[in-house]
Amino acid sequence: MRAVVASLEESRIREVANEGMGRDGVLRFWFGESDEVTPEAIREAAIASLQAGETFYAHNLGLPELRHAIAGYTHTLHPVQTTDHWFDRIAVTSGGVNGLMLACQALLEAGDEVVAVTPVWPNLVAQPAIMGARVRHLPLTVRPGGAGAWSLDLTALLAAITPATRLLVLNAPNNPTGWTLSRQEQQIILDHCRRTGTWILSDEVYERLYYADDTANGAAPSFLDIAAPEDRLIVAHSFSKSFLMTGWRLGWLVLPPALTHAVGKLIEFNTSCAPVFVQRGAIAALRHADEVTPALVAHLRQCRDTLLPLLQGVPGVTVANPKGGMYAFFHLAGHDDCLLTAKRLVREAGLGLAPGSAFGAEAAGWLRWCFASRDPGRLEAGVQRLAGWLSAA
Numbered sequence: 096m097r098a099v100v101a102s103l104e105e106s107r108i109r110e111v112a113n114e115g116m117g118r119d120g121v122l123r124f125w126f127g128e129s130d131e132v133t134p135e136a137i138r139e140a141a142i143a144s145l146q147a148g149e150t151f152y153a154h155n156l157g158l159p160e161l162r163h164a165i166a167g168y169t170h171t172l173h174p175v176q177t178t179d180h181w182f183d184r185i186a187v188t189s190g191g192v193n194g195l196m197l198a199c200q201a202l203l204e205a206g207d208e209v210v211a212v213t214p215v216w217p218n219l220v221a222q223p224a225i226m227g228a229r230v231r232h233l234p235l236t237v238r239p240g241g242a243g244a245w246s247l248d249l250t251a252l253l254a255a256i257t258p259a260t261r262l263l264v265l266n267a268p269n270n271p272t273g274w275t276l277s278r279q280e281q282q283i284i285l286d287h288c289r290r291t292g293t294w295i296l297s298d299e300v301y302e303r304l305y306y307a308d309d310t311a312n313g314a315a316p317s318f319l320d321i322a323a324p325e326d327r328l329i330v331a332h333s334f335s336k337s338f339l340m341t342g343w344r345l346g347w348l349v350l351p352p353a354l355t356h357a358v359g360k361l362i363e364f365n366t367s368c369a370p371v372f373v374q375r376g377a378i379a380a381l382r383h384a385d386e387v388t389p390a391l392v393a394h395l396r397q398c399r400d401t402l403l404p405l406l407q408g409v410p411g412v413t414v415a416n417p418k419g420g421m422y423a424f425f426h427l428a429g430h431d432d433c434l435l436t437a438k439r440l441v442r443e444a445g446l447g448l449a450p451g452s453a454f455g456a457e458a459a460g461w462l463r464w465c466f467a468s469r470d471p472g473r474l475e476a477g478v479q480r481l482a483g484w485l486s487a488a
Contacts, residue, residue: 158451191333273417
């Protein structure tokens with residue numbers, strides 16, 4: 096076995112979740128998914144596909160119908176290109192994580208330098224490392240006086256990206272911190288990477304889960320709004336978050352046109368194709384996007400606005416209101432070993448949270464709370480358990 100594979104760290108979130116296995120009554124907020132099921136219209140489309148016998152291979156890049164639907168959806172959010180032009184840039188993948196791995200396989204050689212903005216979902220730094228790349232972390236910092244808000248030192252990031260940097264990895268809105276990039280920051284980063292010849296891999300799976308009112312389309316700022324088709328930019332998307340489809344494992348990449356065919360070949364060697372019935376469900380999701388996603392975002396806003404004031408009222412908690420994503424990321428004073436704290440909360444309070452250290456060493460002492468809850472009352476009960484545990488401790 097390759098040494099880099101043997102040395103991969105197991106998920107600390109799974110480690111905490113394992114602590115809760117077999118325990119009744121645990122309020123589970125550790126994974127990045129809602130407890131709501133996929134909307135019925137999406138499920139029915141997949142069922143109809145199975146009943147019609149669509150159990151065979153599809154095109155490597157995805158069903159043309161789905162790619163056209165994604166192209167139309169992309170054009171609605173980013174009307175800088177025609178729908179037909181977007182179609183030539185779409186590759187359907189077996190989940191967002193598969194898309195991110197395909198991007199790394201397409202771009203990275205052993206020894207290449209990668210800069211990643213952290214803390215971040217651990218797969219984003221592990222995947223380049225699996226390819227043999229050297230990954231440098233550029234940490235976000237907690238803004239002084241920002242009550243737990245994280246921010247980017249743009250000057251430090253630009254200094255870290257040199258002509259020797261093959262790839263910049265970004266996730267905004269960010270998991271776990273809720274940090275987002277402004278349009279101006281994106282333009283500065285894109286211009287700098289054009290000068291250095293650096294590729295950008297932008298994980299924008301939380302694009303639609305955005306709560307600020309500073310964009311015309313209601314979505315978070317995207318590199319797709321400012322980049323030329325030929326720019327060294329790959330944007331990763333997923334049906335998981337915005338359509339309540341985490342278990343379906345379906346995503347897509349937006350690529351420079353010259354790269355699309357090559358990624359199709361890579362898909363052949365990874366998964367061959369995404370299952371047809373899953374893709375039929377995705378077509379239905381996009382057909383109902385104007386019903387599903389705005390309602391979901393409104394509910395998540397309600398969940399956020401339920402949880403955050405309660406957390407901010409707990410002594411020892413420092414937390415900022417996230418502009419995007421589905422997480423409250425908070426610091427707990429006096430509990431620097433967040434993995435131990437998370438395990439104790441499961442055992443002693445019946446509260447399941449993710450340890451900040453799962454997302455990078457710079458997030459030690461922090462905890463992530465996924466507020467995507469069908470019943471906001473569960474969030475209130477969770478805060479009561481946290482406050483009670485802190486008082487007893």
